[in-house]
Amino acid sequence: MLKLLRVFFEAPGTRPWSVLGALLLAGVVEGLGIASLLPVISIAVEDMDGPRSQVGEIMGDLLGKLGLSIELGPLLLFLVAMLILKSLVMFLAMRHVGYAAANVATEFRLRLIRALLDVRYRYLLSMRQGQIANGMAGHAGKAGETYVSVATFIALGVQSLFYVAIAFVVSPAMAVAALVMGALIGGLLHPLVKLARRSGQAMRFRSKELMVFLSDTLGNIKPIKAMARQAPYGDLIERKAKALRRALKRQATSKELLVNVQDAIMAVILCGGFYVVFRVFEVPITEIIVTGLLLTRTASIAGKLQKAYQRAVLVESHYFALSDMIAEAKSDPEPNPGRETPRFEQKIRFEDVSFSHDRAPVVHDLSLTVQSGTVTVLLGPSGAGKTTIVDLLLGLHQPDAGHILVDGTPLREIDLGRWRRLIGYVPQEPTLLHSTIRDNITLGDTGLSDADIMEALRTAHASHLMDELADGLDTIVGERGGRLSGGQRQRIALARALVHRPKLLILDEVTSALDPASEREVCENIRQLGGRLTVLAITHRPAWLDVADEVFEIAGGRATRLERPEGAASMAGAIGQQAGEIG
Numbered sequence: 363m364l365k366l367l368r369v370f371f372e373a374p375g376t377r378p379w380s381v382l383g384a385l386l387l388a389g390v391v392e393g394l395g396i397a398s399l400l401p402v403i404s405i406a407v408e409d410m411d412g413p414r415s416q417v418g419e420i421m422g423d424l425l426g427k428l429g430l431s432i433e434l435g436p437l438l439l440f441l442v443a444m445l446i447l448k449s450l451v452m453f454l455a456m457r458h459v460g461y462a463a464a465n466v467a468t469e470f471r472l473r474l475i476r477a478l479l480d481v482r483y484r485y486l487l488s489m490r491q492g493q494i495a496n497g498m499a500g501h502a503g504k505a506g507e508t509y510v511s512v513a514t515f516i517a518l519g520v521q522s523l524f525y526v527a528i529a530f531v532v533s534p535a536m537a538v539a540a541l542v543m544g545a546l547i548g549g550l551l552h553p554l555v556k557l558a559r560r561s562g563q564a565m566r567f568r569s570k571e572l573m574v575f576l577s578d579t580l581g582n583i584k585p586i587k588a589m590a591r592q593a594p595y596g597d598l599i600e601r602k603a604k605a606l607r608r609a610l611k612r613q614a615t616s617k618e619l620l621v622n623v624q625d626a627i628m629a630v631i632l633c634g635g636f637y638v639v640f641r642v643f644e645v646p647i648t649e650i651i652v653t654g655l656l657l658t659r660t661a662s663i664a665g666k667l668q669k670a671y672q673r674a675v676l677v678e679s680h681y682f683a684l685s686d687m688i689a690e691a692k693s694d695p696e697p698n699p700g701r702e703t704p705r706f707e708q709k710i711r712f713e714d715v716s717f718s719h720d721r722a723p724v725v726h727d728l729s730l731t732v733q734s735g736t737v738t739v740l741l742g743p744s745g746a747g748k749t750t751i752v753d754l755l756l757g758l759h760q761p762d763a764g765h766i767l768v769d770g771t772p773l774r775e776i777d778l779g780r781w782r783r784l785i786g787y788v789p790q791e792p793t794l795l796h797s798t799i800r801d802n803i804t805l806g807d808t809g810l811s812d813a814d815i816m817e818a819l820r821t822a823h824a825s826h827l828m829d830e831l832a833d834g835l836d837t838i839v840g841e842r843g844g845r846l847s848g849g850q851r852q853r854i855a856l857a858r859a860l861v862h863r864p865k866l867l868i869l870d871e872v873t874s875a876l877d878p879a880s881e882r883e884v885c886e887n888i889r890q891l892g893g894r895l896t897v898l899a900i901t902h903r904p905a906w907l908d909v910a911d912e913v914f915e916i917a918g919g920r921a922t923r924l925e926r927p928e929g930a931a932s933m934a935g936a937i938g939q940q941a942g943e944i945g
């Protein structure tokens with residue numbers, strides 16, 4: 363219960379106190395309306411001369427102060443006015459709850475994205491994309507639902523509190539009896555509520571598992587189809603889907619059990635309670651009718667209250683799973699202790715750098731130098747550690763030993779944000795956003811003009827692409843850039859890396875999907891940037907040889923500088939040999 367109250371008061375993007383204030387106001391107004399029933403009923407049964415209840419007295423005084431006489435017409439008008447006012451306040455409060463639910467889902471999604479943008483890179487590597495997608499889509503939507511259920515539960519709770527309070531004033535004995543009945547119902551249903559909670563958690567776990575798996579499936583659909591593995595793969599999916607189906611069935615059972623057992627228990631307890639109360643206590647006729655009405659209404663609200671609680675319990679695990687996901691990501695932010703501003707005017711130096719992802723070292727006592735304004739190429743067999751070296755230079759990983767120096771300043775003393783803003787980076791498998799070419803190149807930076815974009819596209823040998831596409835820069839590239847060829851995707855990714863005029867351009871197998879002629883042109887364009895741009899390229903492609911000033915072979919965790927005594931031909935041989943090893 364406390365956990366659910368936390369949802370109401372702590373959910374992001376909501377105003378709990380104003381909602382609570384409106385709910386209380388609605389309760390007061392409704393209470394006044396109901397209390398005005400007492401004199402109405404007294405008049406109806408012509409009981410005005412008999413003993414009047416305390417509430418009847420109070421209402422009489424209040425209506426007198428408002429200038430209303432204790433007559434049926436004005437009393438009914440007052441009752442109707444109060445009930446309409448209550449509906450209006452309730453509408454405003456619950457509409458606010460609906461808006462707040464939309465805020466909760468959106469705010470959670472934004473918080474998760476922001477947390478992931480700032481998290482330590484190693485943490486991101488350990489997360490599965492499907493898990494994140496599930497958090498964004500499934501959990502966030504359900505978190506909004508959780509909020510609505512909790513707020514509805516609180517609204518009904520406030521309403522029933524007012525009913526019970528009035529019942530107390532009208533007939534304390536009946537009110538006590540009602541409370542005892544409520545406690546009995548709650549106590550008897552508690553095990554079923556626990557069961558519903560457990561089945562909700564199991565369903566969430568299974569559904570997350572299946573979502574992650576389905577999202578991975580989409581990433582693997584091409585090889586599955588290419589090798590005609592649909593049938594066995596379909597069986598695998600079915601086994602996982604069956605586990606979710608079992609969890610859903612258990613959830614359906616516990617839900618229906620709760621609803622129907624609740625109705626049965628309530629019927630028994632209410633009838634029994636009424637029998638005892640009416641036999642033991644002699645209650646005036648007006649009080650019997652009013653408290654009867656109040657308690658019937660309270661019982662119906664208690665039923666709704668129970669359902670809202672049950673709904674909240676079923677979906678709360680999504681809310682807390684997402685909160686935990688965000689808290690976990692926030693608890694592992696990327697370290698950035700450095701304060702120095704890098705200039706990068708001379709060189710980058712790796713000095714005896716060692717690093718391991720797990721236990722086995724990937725980079726071991728590695729030393730190499732990248733001179734500013736040159737093109738440096740890293741070669742090496744697959745898995746040799748080339749991408750890891752680049753990741754170390756980007757500050758995504760920290761060396762276990764040794765130093766990376768930028769113009770003599772250790773990278774760990776340099777502010778990583780400022781350092782990375784000097785870098786243009788194209789990863790091995792560039793993935794484009796499902797958006798326009800403009801968005802893909804600027805990544806949301808509105809300070810970049812179309813002229814900047816076109817210049818970057820020219821350097822990436824992709825400006826002619828704009829003439830071929832009907833919508834030019836506004837062309838939507840499709841999911842993961844699926845509407846473009848592999849080579850076109852790489853060129854857009856290259857333009858993205860060049861558009862903010864970096865000082866250091868890092869290219870990880872960037873021309874691997876290009877035809878030799880396009881590759882030569884890209885290399886030549888990059889060569890022409892020489893002097894004001896330093897290029898560090900991972901490649902197996904001989905075309906890079908013509909533009910490389912330095913070539914390092916990465917093997918056994920170390921870098922060996924390849925000499926160029928016989929000129930380009932021997933280097934081409936070396937690169938060709940590397941490419942052969944990879945192929």
Ligand SMILES: Nc1ncnc2c1ncn2[C@@H]1O[C@H](COP(=O)(O)OP(=O)(O)OP(=O)(O)O)[C@@H](O)[C@H]1O
Nearest residue numbers: 487719720724742743744745746747748749750751
């Ligand atoms: N996140 C990681 N966790 C554990 N091991 C990793 C991780 N990333 C890479 N490795 C391992 O580190 C080694 C070097 O990987 P890296 O990607 O740097 O090689 P590479 O030379 O760039 O290979 P390729 O040419 O195939 O891209 C490999 O053995 C790889 O399995």
